[in-house]
Amino acid sequence: MTNVIEISHLTKYYGKHRGVEDVSLTVREGDIFGFIGPNGAGKSTTIRSMLGFLKFQQGSIRLLGMDSVKDREEILQNVGYMPSEAWFYPTMKVKDVIRYAADVRGKDCRAEAEKLCEKLKVDTEKKIRELSLGNRKKVSIVCAMQHKPRLFIFDEPTGGLDPLMQKHFFELIEAYVKEGATCLLSTHVLSEVNKYCRHAAIMREGQLTMLESADIDDETFLHFYEE
């Protein structure tokens, strides 16, 4: 199996403030990788560096065998990202947002988008500004999945989703992973890590530690969040 994510000695500072320090991480193809840690630990900094939002000072990131800086456009063609907040253009209709995401990718994703909207019960006629956080998240899931990417990056994806939608969401992930996709899942929910993740790592104070197993008990999990 090949490495889909290869982060090597990543260091990112915001001025004098620490973002992440000397982070190295490898995620193999077909994995559902749990990425846990307290708020401000550096999970989002790592993810945002991977996606090219942030310019890091040291290290390198390779996604799908390509350099995250030089080959950014090609990488993003094969990545489905779901941010924790799921914001879009408020005046656009849901169907237009979904279509727009597919158009920019230059792909006809109508069949997959329709399947996803049906499964997640997305009302495509509504405007974004009329949607709750949970419903915006569902739109975000459709945008992240409709082009059947090889790598999924989810940043706290289930916040705001009802239990049934959470179940559908993980069913979808497992189905895509079965077809060869890989998933990086940043979350604070222990049950998600235990149930779905095959490997996991914890970030604390900007540094990353690989966990021996993704099967973690309550006490150990809470210990990660203590100072």
Place this chain on the structure above:
Amino acid sequence: MKHIYFREMRLNAKNLIIWSLSVGILGMICILLYSSMQGDMEEMADAFSNMGMFSDAFGMSTLSIATIGGFFATEVGTVHGLGSAMFASILAITMLSKEEEGHSGEFLLTLPVSRGKVVIAKGLCILSDLVLFTVVCALFYILGFVLLGEDLPAKEFVTFMGMQLLMNAELAGICYGISALSWKNRMGLGLGLVLFFYIYDLMGRIVPDAKPYLYLGPYSYANASQIFAGEAMEGKGIAVACLLLFCGFAFAFWEYRRRDLAA
């Protein structure tokens, strides 16, 4: 890139319609007021042309407000000069920063498109909107002349609208550069810049010592009174405008590709 351009055009369509109709109709009403004010104009024109430095500043020493050309330059020149500049600055200064302020950047910039292409697509959208704005306003002003039954001073009119378009593009260029720097809405700063340049131009025309530096401001070469009085335009002002326009867009391109983007 074309999808980003067309989506941006659609998102800005409402603003474009509101601003172009407001400025265009207001300008047309000003033109139509000419016939009702024509009787009192002679005395007013004499008074305006004998106000010394102020007459020179507003072009009244060489241009009579009693003529349709002079009336258009004085009234519509001010309405269009300020209205169009406000539209240009608001449009450009929010164009890039709104993605971060509204958090939509996390959606847009995770699509497979480079930041450079985003800057180009949005920059083209600004320029297209400015052209459309100018065309819509020009049509209303022409309609005003037709309804009034007066001959349109075509050469001066086309020059005036063209120079106003360049002035708007220059202001938009400056504001677009600022937009690339910022992750917050800086609309107030954009409007402040317009007022600053407008007052800079007025002061430059009133204070003799400031006149040599007038060309640095965008209102210098787009002054309606000067154009309708047939005075030669300063090439320096136009050159500075082109330079600032280019620098503003080039800076936006460089800065937006370089910096960290807010969540």
